Each structure stands twice: as structure tokens, then as C-alpha cells.
Amino acid sequence: MAVKLIEELCSICSQCILVCNDDAIKGWEFPVIDHEKCTECYRCVLYCPTQAMVKED
């Protein structure tokens, strides 16, 4: 169950970058997830105000 960004919903507020435990999200435009680093804690999903960051089933 990886994390996925739905770009059409993303407002580029970058809260996901601030809360990522694994330093796995980067980007000064739309955030880019490094799936190698991501440990699937889903903090980015919780802190995303527009539901752009989702848990991929």
C-alpha cells in the first residue's frame, strides 16, 4: 500500500514535505515521493488538506 499523489487536487502547500518522517518527499513544485525511502507511515496523507495525497490500495 504505497502513497500516491493526485496532482489535480494538490494545492502545493508542501505540508507533506514538512511532516514526512523519512525525508522521502521533495520538490519545490508538486511534491515527488521517493518510494525507496518511504516507510508508509501515511503522515503525508493525514496532513494533506486537499486529499491529494492518498493511500494506494
Add this chain to the structure above:
Amino acid sequence: MDRAKFDVVIIGAGAGGLSAGAFLSRAGYKVLVTEQLPFVGGRGSSLEYKGFQVSTGVGAWLLPLKDIVFDPLGAPFDSLIRIPEVNTPYYINGKCYDIPYRGKLRAALKIAAGEKEADNVMRALKKAFTWELPSDKISLRDWLLQYTKSEEAIGVVNANWQVTETGAGGTLELFKKMGSINFGFAINGNRSMWEVIADVIRANGGEVWTSARATKILIEDEAVKGVLVTKNLLKKGEAQVQIDAQAVVSDAGPYTTLKLGGEENFCQSHIKDVKETLKTFPWLAFQVSSSAPILPSSGIGFVSGSRIINWLLSPTLLCPELAPKGKHITYVGAWIPANPPWNFSKYLEMAIQDVREIAPDYDKYVEEILHVAYFIRQDWPMYRSYDGYSLSSTKTSVINLYNIGDAVFPRGYSGQPGAAQSGKDVAEDIQKRIKPSAR
């Protein structure tokens, strides 16, 4: 499904939602504030990152919040906010001027564009303020162009507020009212201020649920009946709860209110008002860390004559608590175009160039870009609407369903004070119309 009953449910723990919740719970109403994020304060909050308190949106605290929210609730304010001595330095064509507070706009205009253009703009403003404000049929820029052709003069006004997209009337009304407004910084970060107001709600018997997302506003026979909420998002106890309520106050934004309630339940005129009035206001906000201050002053510095940036501020000169020991944070804001196509990397590059010119020590001291945000979507913009394009009423077409927050605040208001005022106004209206249940 679990079921609970409250007098009023408030969707969203932003400036508006928390203010409404605090005033209502103090008046004896059983209040639930439901917030989808794990923290309160929304775009007026802060998150800790690498030891820095990084703002989620707002740069500084507009002091009217004291009179609108904190004082009437008996909540501490002065002990939690520090106010810079020089409140609004101007950076004009790369140079910093500490202009005396009284008459600062004229002085800035004079430096940027000369005495004659300053007189032209000030005369036009005086007419607008003392005779009649224009409408919002033209932008503030088009209104100004009738009195000055000087881009330098317009640039000074644009540093204070976006002039291209805002309505002339709404923005001038804001300037008229906000002319004497000062700023401060929250010593322990923005979030701590809103936690104080959340505590007022709890102390008066209300509840504030974080990580709790409203998924549906329940409407029956033209009136609101409650809200479906998923609480404990992504946690072990995640569950859907039906909350029955006499009134629902949405601080989620008018578009989201329509979505949650279902458009079929609203009057066509209200749907049209929302869709045709609001204009999403994005902007670029970036925050950098440095090993020494890169600005000479701790107030909000308005910038004119730049490529893109409009203001910058350095809260850690006054509030070192916001950064690890010996480190500083500088917050820079720039208006970006209202609509796509956007060129984000170009905006950031231009903004950094601008800061380098204002702060010659940028390359020497800046260590890292901490945060870059653009707020491009209507669900989470910097502002839900440009000034002059707010809804005229907090009431939706559904009985006892209100909107609050930016996009519905009274004319002459903006930012967090406006959002808070709309929450307070709705709390008063509810007190006139609905009785609290016996507790």
C-alpha cells in the same frame, strides 16, 4: 454507526471555526469542532520542521485579532505576541527605508515615484475614503491607472496588496479600515495561538476533534440536520459517526460546503453566487533558514520595484523561540498570476534573486530553503477569494447552514481577523435564533 448530538457542529478548526466555537461554547451551546488535519489553525497555523516553527500560511499576526477574538474570550494575547518596533519598513528599488508610521504610504510613494505622483495617488485615495468608494467592477490597478501612469507608484500599493486581480472597492475599503493595523509575531508559533482558543472551547464543555473529516452535511426539508464525520483518520479507532445538530457552520470554504451538502440541496442562486463570485487567490510563500539574520529589520518589509516579491519578514529577530538556537527564519511572499499556466520554478528563481538584492548576506548566511508553497487550489488557497469578491452573506440557502472564514468575511476585513469576525458574527446570529439545549 455511532451517533452523537451537539447543538452546533463546526467544520474546520481555522480562525473562523475556532472563533465561532469559542463564542458559542461560552454562551452555553454544546459545540463540536471537527478538523480533518491533525492540528488546529489551518492556514494560520505552524508545523515544527527541523526545529523551526514553519508557518502553514500566514506570515504575521494582525493585531485586530486581539480585539475581535482573544480579549472578548478572556484569552491571553499580549503575553504570547511580540510586536516589532519598526512595524513596516519599505524596500524600494532594493533599499530599505524605515518610514515613520504616520503618513508612511505617502512617504513610500514619494521615494518610489516622486512628489507629484504621490500627491495624485493620495488625492485619489482621499476622495475614495471621504466621498465614495468605487465598486468592484474594475481592479484596483485599473482604478489607480486613472490617477497615475507611474508603475513605481502602483508598485508601492501592490506591495501592500495584490492590485491586478482584486476589486477596487473591496480592497480600498480594506485599506480604509486596515490603515492603522499593526503586526506581531507569535512567540511559540502560530499554532500555539489557536490552541489557546481551542482550549477555551474545551474549558466550556465543547469538543475539538482533530483528524476527523466531515464527509457529508445532512440536509432534510431545506434545513440542516447534522454531519457525517470520519474520526481517528487512518488510526486504529477510525470510525464514522453521525452527529445530529441544530446548526452547522462550515469553515471548509463555500465550494466544499456545496460538495458536502450536495448541490441538489441548495438554491440555484446560492450555487451561482459561489461559482461566479469567488476568485481563488494563490501566492508564493517561501521560508528559508539562515545562520544569521539576513534582514536588518523584524517588521513586515513591503517591497516595491522587485521582480516578483511583495513582502518579507524575519520573525526570529524578535522571537528567537521560533528557530533552533542561533538560527533564523525569513519568510518571503510574492503574488503569482491568478490562473494557469504557471511557471513555478521561474517564480521561485525570481523571488530568490529579489531577496539576494535586498539582503546582500543571503548567500553568506542562508542554509536551506525550508518550505515553498503556492496554494493554487480553491480547496486550500492562500485566500479563498481576492478582496472584493466575497459572498455577501454567511447564510447558505439551507436553513441553519452557515459559511464562515475567508470568502465570506464582512467588507473591509481580510485575513485571519476577517475569518475570525465572520465566525463571531455567525455565533451571534445563532444566539438570536437557536436556543442551547439544556445540559
